[in-house]
Amino acid sequence: MTQKPDYDVAVVGGGNAALCAAIAARRSGARVVVLERAPYELRGGNSRHTRNFRCLHATPGQYLTGTYSEEEFLSDLRSVNGGAIDETIARVAIRRSETCPEWMAREGVRFQAALHGTLQLGRTNLFFLGGGKALMNSYYASAERLGIDVLYDADVVDLRLPGGHFDSVDVRHNGTLKTIRAASAVIASGGFEANLEWLREVWGDAAKNFIVRGTPHNTGVPLKRMLEAGAQPIGDSRECHAIAVDARAPKFDGGIVTRLDCLPFGIVVNALGQRFYDEGEDMWPKRYAIWGKLIARQPGQIAYSIVDAKSANAFMPSVFPPVVTASIPELAARLTLPAGALEATIDGFNCAVRPGTLDLSALDDCRTEGLSPDKTHWAQRLDAPPYWAYPLRPGITFTYLGLKVDERTRVLMSDGRPAANVYAAGEVMAGNILLKGYLAGFGMTIGTVFGRIAGEEAARHA
């Protein structure tokens, strides 16, 4: 510690939490460097693929309808987490979310009304005009105006924390290895969902069939280095947000357009031609994030969503065309499913459908009886050709294993004491609040709220 640091605050990462931290630190007077692993064109981490932000509000606003109270927000959070959450830190996220829109707007972020097809989120979630990449463009433009140094293609290879005290970070940048010293550090580098090897350690061979919905740059290296340096982990390494995506999606970065909304409208079968879960449990996006893990547990990590002509236009169009056939045996052949098994599944399903009144806007009374598993809502016979099928794979959005922090975002070391000058924000500490399950737009709330806190704390320390 004889050398003078190059910066007051080094921010590891280049997504929403990182830029909120960098801007907050700079506005508190610190000299800041942002280390973004992605190239300029792909900057912004997974935030690039997001579109909204869940926030508390006591009155309706220009873009938000109704009100969303602290207690309702907290109860929503509890319900997806199965009850047990760290209430102290959850309340920080919720309370501080209220002032974020104003802060964001000052940094040039613009908003829009809830998008078509997501109107159910119009009360709780504020949408970014143009989505997450536009948001990140605004933040990067603001960072530039404020005089924050941003290094793109900056691959963090090591973090030095002798005795739990951050000293410097080693980055490979433009082919050379350099050491950047800073008085404090903010870790905002996301999870490890793009690290196929790490996923394989956790999920075994199944991991090779996972599709990574977001950036290929979230390899979790800073997270791993922090854990090796004695930071306390939080969250189950198997817990992740994973949805059903089209099996033809690109391995990385397919973002929003590879998701399929058609699951509740028909049935979902595995490679054996059998159903394996109640497709009508709830309308998306409420049960959106369970299907990734369900498919991950099926043979070959593949499944097929099948609908018939009755529902063909009821869901959002997707990027890849459906497999369309006039009959079920033909469909089995096209999907290389055992024909007898698929026919038996569909016949059994059709016989089990009870009469009811279809209502897509509510948990209706269209259900099956006597199946295992039953389809509890929106069950309609599959009998109107042509039949449409989409192949599905687990699409991993983010992982929950992270760094344990206190409410000031200080990273806690294994002895339970906070590190002197290391803070964490965003996905890398989301596990402090999210244990499983997910609330739409809450990742951006965590990133913005704790990014701002981490930036201010880090600047104060420096």
Add this chain to the structure above:
Amino acid sequence: MLDDDLVLRGRHVMTVCNACRYCEQYCPVFPALEQRRQFEAVDLTYLANLCHNCGECLYACQFAPPHEFGINVPMVLSEVRARSYEAYAWPPTLGRAFASHAFRTSLVALGLIVSMLLLVSMARPEAVWSSDGSADFYGVIPHAAMVGLFGTVSLFVLISLGISGWRFWRDVRQSAGAASGSLRDAVRDALTLRHLHGAGRDCTSNLEMRLPWRRWFHHCTFYGFLLCMASTTVAAIYHSVFGWHAPYSYSSVPVLLGAAGGFGLVIGPLGLAALGQTRDPSLGHEESGGLDTVFLGLLFLTSLTGLALLVLRHSTLMGILLVVHLAVVLVLLLTLPYGKFVHGLYRVLALIRYHGER
């Protein structure tokens, strides 16, 4: 009309957009595409002519190059738009001539017209080469010849634009969606350039650079053009109804209108041409064969020669200035159905359609 490759590329882009929808509130292109599930040539043509070619959706796109989806809406729609200008031009021969060799064709037209005007003025050559200071325009080109020439060309241009507009409308109506339209809303959008600042601020033509100049230079150009037309119309009424003959005084209505319009038509095209130089090339380029530049150039020359004529009408140069000014205006009129001018026609028609299907 569109080649298969362009249709495939356009369809790919629109399919990704339709599954994403993040750009929904930037401009009408996105709500319009969300009403469709198939994207055929007519659908792409309709959407392309709703697009104002700003950069918001490209810079906001998570799937823009170098992403493997390679989504660039302004680029692909600008290609479709350029093809649609060619495809609907009437007569097609002239359309092709201007589309592929805009500069050469315009130059040839200019040469022909100047020669023709000189021929008309042969009776009194001294009126052309050394004017007597009386600003007697009809001494150079007789009134009947002027009216005959401009009347014929204007009629031809109106017929040509009418046919093009009708064919465009016929095709765009085949695109799925409701069939009625709203002329009032469409005209309001066009006159205010609403969709160049639709989301509350001016649109960007470069990353995070939201400046009002493109809108204001367009206003200067468009309203300059309208004022010049108004000036000519008032002058025609003075001449034929009241028998008041040119030259008109500096404080007369035709001169005031013409001068204001002329200034607009100097500033506007110059500004737009300058902005064109600094534009992000990844937003695409409409001009095939340079008709964009030729159109701006002719507008600029029209106003420049018009203003020069106004200032120098009592000098010996009046005769030749008049010949050049009239020739430039005639060429401008002749090129209207084949160049950038038609974007106004197709944009308004597409907006009528858009307001109808909302």
